[in-house]
Every structure is written in structure tokens, then in C-alpha cells.
Amino acid sequence: MTTTATPLDVVALREDFPILARTVREGKRLVYLDSGATSQRPTQVLDAERRFLETSNAAVHRGAHQLAEEATDAYESARARIADFIGATPDELVFTKNATEGVNLVAYAMGNAATAGPEAARFLVGPGDEILITEMEHHANLVPWQQLCLRTGATLRWFGVTDEGRLDLSTLDELVTPRTKVIAFTHQSNVLGTVNPVAELVAAARRVGALTVLDACQSVPHSKVDFHALGVDFAVFSGHKMLAPSGIGVLYGRRELLEALPPFLTGGSMIEMVHMAKSTFAPPPQRFEAGVPMTSQAIGLGAAVDYLSAVGMDRVAAHEHLLTEAALAGLGEIRGVRIIGPTSAVDRGGAVSFDIEGVHAHDAGQVLDSLGIAVRVGHHCAWPLHRRLGVQASVRASFYLYNDLDEVTALLDGVREAQRFFGAG
Amino acid sequence: MTTTATPLDVVALREDFPILARTVREGKRLVYLDSGATSQRPTQVLDAERRFLETSNAAVHRGAHQLAEEATDAYESARARIADFIGATPDELVFTKNATEGVNLVAYAMGNAATAGPEAARFLVGPGDEILITEMEHHANLVPWQQLCLRTGATLRWFGVTDEGRLDLSTLDELVTPRTKVIAFTHQSNVLGTVNPVAELVAAARRVGALTVLDACQSVPHSKVDFHALGVDFAVFSGHKMLAPSGIGVLYGRRELLEALPPFLTGGSMIEMVHMAKSTFAPPPQRFEAGVPMTSQAIGLGAAVDYLSAVGMDRVAAHEHLLTEAALAGLGEIRGVRIIGPTSAVDRGGAVSFDIEGVHAHDAGQVLDSLGIAVRVGHHCAWPLHRRLGVQASVRASFYLYNDLDEVTALLDGVREAQRFFGAG
Amino acid sequence: MQLQQMYQEIILDHYKNPHGRGLRDPYDAESFQVNPTCGDEVTLRVKLDGETVADVSYDGQGCSISQASTSVLTDLVIGKSVGEAFKKFDAFVELMQSRGTLEPDEDVLEDGIAFAGVSKYPARVKCALLGWMAFKDAVARSEGAKA
Amino acid sequence: MQLQQMYQEIILDHYKNPHGRGLRDPYDAESFQVNPTCGDEVTLRVKLDGETVADVSYDGQGCSISQASTSVLTDLVIGKSVGEAFKKFDAFVELMQSRGTLEPDEDVLEDGIAFAGVSKYPARVKCALLGWMAFKDAVARSEGAKA
Ligand SMILES: Cc1ncc(COP(=O)(O)O)c(C=O)c1O
């Protein structure tokens, strides 16, 4: 990661985020360090959604009147801009309600291959087949695969995690075999910050003909990601983590795969012909968008992508890198604080989780909250990872383009205050 | 239906809907008669969502800081108010992205009963079992059941429709048997306007121990609906058809059923414990809300329900009844126009579909659009119903609280203009 | 008035008096196409004679635009070489996707130029292309059957 | 300062010097409870002697609130009748769900009144109730086992 991009003007940028001007807990300035859970929304995104609703709102792909035309255009234009943002073509991009639905879509559609036509044969899974994940997955990229295995009789296997919080690839040759049907893994851990070696995993998957599913929830919002360049087969991410509305996510799938993949949710707008006894289905992406979609939310995500592009993803990444380095250095100096994940900012994004000896994460979070600092406490939907690393719950600070170094300092002061309050450290 | 409620002040009410003030097609006043597809949003709903996003936005049920508390409170308060609006308790109400997801949730969760614990045995379906639907269903309440049958080997059966567009219940005793596992039917047809006899179908289902699934998409927005009073087991509806945002819908399920129902989408926030090899799940409604939910959209739906309650659902229904009667009478007088569905406004809601002899629906829609009138043309996601009634495509005008009698007149004039333009009638 | 711009006289004429309508034998391949939003459908047959489109016949139900554009199609392609027919196909598709920004070439599209106005209405583009997609598919099937 | 309101001295004392901690034999039933958002867990054993709660012992990992409230629980219920214990249970649950609007009854809840401030933080209410839910469940299991 180079940091040669022009630095962000965070002061100016924060003006775009009305919520950041509020105070919490008896007049404390809000220090929002929980963007890993959900990000805040700039006025530009809020305005885009509202403008659409006040001028062109209608059901998309279903009407022939002017509003319906305008709505469909706005929706499809958003799809095209988002596709461009992630190095994909519009027909490779399916709107879901969140990333979780995206993973479930792939897992259920693979299950549906058992009762679909021969073109879906490559998605078949059953006894003897293996689904390979990692021990650092968010529950969203873990439980759906457990359930697919339960339904089909396939076996779940996983890569371990090193003590430093890196993927343990020493077992690669043992785990990736002709039985492997899917390798599903996170691009960037929402707990550790660890960025995984996508190229290596994609290459391994290709050697055995396995499909790759990338959880890009924590990468797409924070750096330039190009799915075609990465070569993954499927990928998912959520709008709400990248300045966009809640209720919208994306499933990316390579065109030829989406074309062969059986449907998941069925209903209106995803059909070709419907008879009482049997239906046929539309080509992708429509095949995977049953019902009236998240129209204004897609438009909001389009506006978010425009906003991020205008700022520049390289600058966003460089800025977060700076904050992460400062946080890692600062936390490293506090006695009794253990960083969960890599302690250097190499191949590492801006989620910084840590454990404070003698202060439970929930209690530390409460002290920070009383100072106006919003962090996440718990296992951050990565319970097996916490178990592996021997922490029950951790505190996570996560950064985004609107955070600054003063906020990192506030975090460090807050951690010391938590230690003082609980007589620890 | 009595029409004794104080009439709506439509002029005042329309002020709440900014989009209704716009013009279309070279300065024509917008006459929006497509609320059956999606409704427009009042400022109160837009403001509620925006206020939330500018002050309290955070990931719900996942954080301990003040924003997360406020967001969770707002989200759960919306759930409670919506539950109250539909005669249910909050833990019986699951947020989905739309009604389509709700039907799929029930159908897939029933499929998952095969690999779930003994408490899910009542949901098992397989060869020899039957799913009973109707020929007037929207694809959303049809295709998911076809697919469930395909996956499980169960058989799909259906009630026919009379020439007048009523449910043909003459086959009730033949169709509802101990083999029947589910009776899924629409409360109010989105094409015909027909209101189905819920009590009779619920009673029949109970006699044989079948589950009932009600498609309430076209009833909840337009009249007072009480799911406890109706006695259905499950019901679905969508926010976007009732003044609320897109991307939010509701699945209602009787508490004891939701408690026994296996999960559908899996991931974060719906778990109890997660290990790499196995997970257990949270009680409802959380069990069915995987991932970061449609937070601001739920708050928008809460505001929509507040808005509708303030207006009064009896007044909404009475107003639409008036418009429907006028439309049915007016269309009935135009030679060559055939109304698809009951021609009297008894047990009938405000969706009025029709066929114009010699003018294809698409062409009629185009003429209406050129006059500023937005209607839906096609099969309205009820293709088998159209086939049954011998129409390939129809024109549908659908009314809501913001429409008035002048707009009905505009529609009638438009139909005559379409006949004139195409030399028909 | 907008409506007349879209529904040119030529279109209404073809709609009321369609050319080449009715399914005919012999044929090499048939294609059935449907517009999923409105249920409009067309069944179209192609008879090739070497490299020449010897006959195109069709039947279907649909709006004025889909019926007229299929009628125009038969005029344009019957008797032409497959290569020429596909040149017209490409030109017609390009015109329909132009959102009213393209000046159609009358030498290539003849009556087809009347559909320029339709291209401004994206929801109707599928209608205009329905028969054309059936033609493309039927030719591909004919060639597939012979290969 | 808000923080002191929530973390009353009593709470911090129980946290640092928990009462009744450590799993003991004999017992009638055990309950394992977990807070799904943070992974906090408690294993709690109950020994009934007729209608009397003869012993409650527990082990677990968790925040100050969950640990202290379980410690307070043991003080409150050991030696009491099951009926009295459940009266305290009800009072404590009511207090925790009051959002800081309830004046707790010291006669019933003793040290438990210190948790009044916690009830203002909905995300922490589950922490405070973790051990109590385990107690309720364990008693139900004990009675179930005996019935
Ligand atoms: C009767 C009926 N059922 C189901 C649906 C599907 O609703 P949605 O597309 O919002 O999921 C609709 C609307 O499109 C409807 O009118």
C-alpha cells in the first residue's frame, strides 16, 4: 500500500455526514469507530434516494408509463455504475438485501441444482463433496455453508488461523482436493483486519475445479477491488458498510456461472413463463431478483459509489492505513492490551480488535461509550475465530474515510480510562 | 363495507405526496393509478427515515453504544407498532425484504424441516403431500410452492376461478384432504380485486390440519386487517405498497409456529451459538432476520403505519370503495370494454383490470401514459389467471387514498381516447 | 402530439394489415418467443434455401408494435441472403436501443425506420424486437439443424 | 458522571469478589446460558431441599455486570423458598426492564438494587439477567427431574 495519494480533507468531508455533528452521552462529541458494523451516510446519498422517491418512484421492470421508465433507468444505471466500481459487467451484478442473502443465494441455488436441468450440474453437491471455508469467517460466510452441508450430506472443512491472525495455508494441499466443490473465504477479516491472499486461493480452487466465493464486505468499502482481476467466481458485499442505505447488497457472479445457476427466491419479475404446473426463468440478473426490488436503495448505493469514486478509493485506503498504523502503534504501547490480529499494518485493513487484560470487552465498551466513543464489543459475528484465539469477546475499533487521528487518540485515552476505572493495566 | 366514515380530504392529503405534484409527458398532470404495483411515499415517511439516518443510524442488536441503543429502540418500536396495526404481537412479525421473500421463507423453511429437529416435524412435506393454492395467485405465491414441490416431491394442486373472477370453492371437499399440508391463497387479488373468503378456507385447513399462508399484499394496505382474528397461520405483505420504503416486507407467523419453524437465511444475528461444525439458533423473530437488517426501512414502515392509522383504515377503504364503484360503473358503460373480475364492488378491492376489444393492453397503456395516466399493463404477475380468463394482457387501474374521482374520469376519457386512436370500440 | 410520433401511420398499417402472417409449410425451424412482462408471444418459422431466406411465416398475439415490427421484418428479409438479413437485424436492434438518438437508414430498414419513435420508450423496445429475436433464433436453429 | 451511576460500588465489589462462585456438588440440575452477542456464558447449578433453595453454584466468563448480578443472585436466593426466590426473580427482571423508571425495593432485592442504573442501558440488560435466566432454567429442570 502506498500512501502517496493526496491526503483526505477530513474536516470538509465530515460536513457531508450530518450524524457526525451530533453529541452523545451528556454532550460528548460523537467518535464513531464502528463503521465495520455499519457506516454513516453522506447527504449526497440521502439526497439521491429522496430525489428519486419524490420524482420517479415506480415499480421497475414492470410498467410502461413514464415514472416506471424513469425508475427502471435509474435502477439499471445504478447497477451499471456499481458494476463498473467493482470491475464487473452489469449482468454479473445481482441486488440482494445484504451480503448475507448473497451467500445464502449461492448456497441454496447450489442445493437447487439437484432438481434443476443438466446445465446446473456443475453446482451439484452431495455426500463425498467438501465445502472449504476458514476459521476467520463471519457467521454470514459460515452458517449458510454448514446448512448446505446439512441439507446435502456434503462435508464442511476449514483452514485454520495462525496465532498472529493470518490464514494458515500450510494445510492447503491437504484441504484443497478434487472433493472440494467450493472455497468460500473472506477478503478482509472484520475482526483481524487481515487481508487474505485471494490469488493463491483462486489458483488452488482452479487446480481442482472448485468454485470460489469471496466475502468482500470489508474490502469493497475500503479499497479498490476488481472482481474480474481477482478471478473469483462469486463475491458478496453490503451497501450499508459503504455509505449506502441498509437493505441493499450485491452478489457478483461470473456471467457464465450466473447463467447456469438455478434460481433461489422465486416469484414476480424473475420468470420467463408461468403455468400452474411449471415455470421457466429469466436470464440473470433478473432470475435472482424476485419481487419488487430495493429500488431506492439501489439508487442510494449508486450514489455512494459515485461519492467514493469522487473521493478516490486509493485515498480512502491510504487514509485508513494511516489511522490503522496509529491505532496499532498506540495500542501496542498500552500495557495489558493484546491486539487480536496482525500488529503491523501490512496486508491489513482498518479493523483493530483488542483485548484489555482485566477489563471485559463489554465493560470497556461502556467506558468508551460514556466518553462518546462508539466501538463494537463482543465476537463481531466471528465466534469460532474468537474461540480459536482464546478471547471470549473483544473490543473492535473500525475506521472509515470520515475518521481522523484525533479520534484514534480519543480511543487510546479511552482505553487507558477503562483500565483506570476497573483498576486494571 | 359501510361508507359512513368521514370522507377523506384528498386535496389536503395529496400535499403530503411530493411526487403527485409533478407533471409527465409534456406537462400533463400525473394521474397515478398504479399503486397496486407500488405506492407513493408521503413526506412523513421520507422524513422519518431521514431523521433516523441523520441522528441514530447504527447496526441494530449488535452494539452497546448510544447510537446502537437508539437504533435498536427505533427498529423494535417500529416492529411493535406494525404488529399492532395488523393484529399481531411483535415476536410474530419478521422483517423481510418484500412479500416474495416472506413466501419463500415459509416454503424453504418447510423444506429445511427434513434436516431439522423433531419440533419441526409438523412442517415436513414430501411425496404424497399436497400444497394447495389458487389459480388467481400472484407469481409470488405460486412459483415458490411449485419449487417446494419440485424439491420435496410433494404435489401442487389449486382451486380454479369462476368466469366472474371469484374463487371456485365447489371443489373444496375434493381438494382439501388429509394430504393437504398447506393452503396458500391471496386475501385480495391484485388483478381482479376479488376478496377471498378467508374464514372458510381457514376452517377447511383446520379440519385437515393444513397450514394457511395468506398473501396479504393487497389487503393490508387498503383495509383494516387483523391476522389474529382471521386465524391464518402465516401471512405476508410488502411495505412499498403501503406508503413505506421499498426493500421492506413482513412475514407474520403465529408464535408457536415461528418457534418451531427451522431457519431459512442464516448468518449473523440469528444464531444462539456458532461452532465450526454446528450452530444453534435464536428464538423468533431474530431467527429469521439474518444479517444487518433493513433498519431505516423498518422505521419508514413504522411511520407509514402511523400515517395510515392517523387517516383511519376504515376511511381509506371507504374512499377506495367509492372510486372503485365509479370506475366499474364508468367502464361498464364503455362499449368493447370487458372488466376482468367482479363487476360489482362487493367483496372487492380497488384493483380494476379490463380488456379493450381491438386495443392491446400495451397500446392502451401507451395512450393513457401520453395523457399522464399511469396504469399497469400486462399480466400483472398473474399469468395463469390471465390464461384462465382468456385474456393475454389487461390494463389495470389501482387506487389508493390519494386518488380522487376526477382521476377516475380521466381514466374513462383515456380509455375512450385509446379506442378512438386505434379505431376500436 | 407524442402518440403520433410513436405510432407512425406505417406501423398502424402493418398492424391492421400484417404481411406474411400465418404459419406456412415447409420450414426448417421454428422459434417461439414470449415477452415475460405482458405475455405477448410469437411463433415464427424460417425456410432457408441455401444462403437465401426463402420464407418467413409467423403467428402470434401481441400489441401493435410487436405485430407491426414482425410484419415489417418479413418484408425486409424474405428473399435476402442470410448475411443481408442479419445486417438488417443489427441495424434494427441498434435503432431500437438508440433511445431516439439515431437517424435510421431507409435504404437498409425501409418501413422499419418508422420504429425510430418507439426507441424512445424503453418498455416498448422488447415489443418491437420480439419477432426479430424469433427470426434470429429460428435461423440459428435452421443452420444448426443443417450442420 | 454516568459511568459511576451504572457501575455502583456494590457491583464492582461483587465483580472483584464474587460470592458463591465455583461449581459445587451435590446439585439437582445445571443450566448453561450464553449471551449470543458477546459470548458471555454461565453454568449454574441448583440444589433444592424440598421447597428450599439449598445451594446455587456457578461458573462462567463474562463482564462485570453479568458476574456481579450472578453473585448477588446467590446471596438473594440461597436458603430461601423457591416461591420467595421467584418473587425476587420477578422483581429483578422488572427492575432491569424498567429503563431506569423504577424505584427498586431494597427489602426484596438487597444488593440487587445497585443494578437500577444498568436498566438504562438496554444492551446490558441481557448481561444482568444471564445468571438469573440460568437460575430459572435450573430450578425448572430440578423440578422437572423430580416430577
Ligand atoms: C397479491 C400480490 N402478492 C405478492 C406480491 C409481491 O410483492 P413484492 O413484489 O413486494 O414481493 C404482489 C405485488 O407485486 C401482489 O400484488
Ligand SMILES: Cc1ncc(COP(=O)(O)O)c(C=O)c1O
Ligand atoms: C466480513 C463480513 N461478512 C459478512 C457480513 C454480513 O453483512 P450483512 O450483515 O450486511 O449481510 C459482515 C458484516 O456484518 C462482515 O463484516
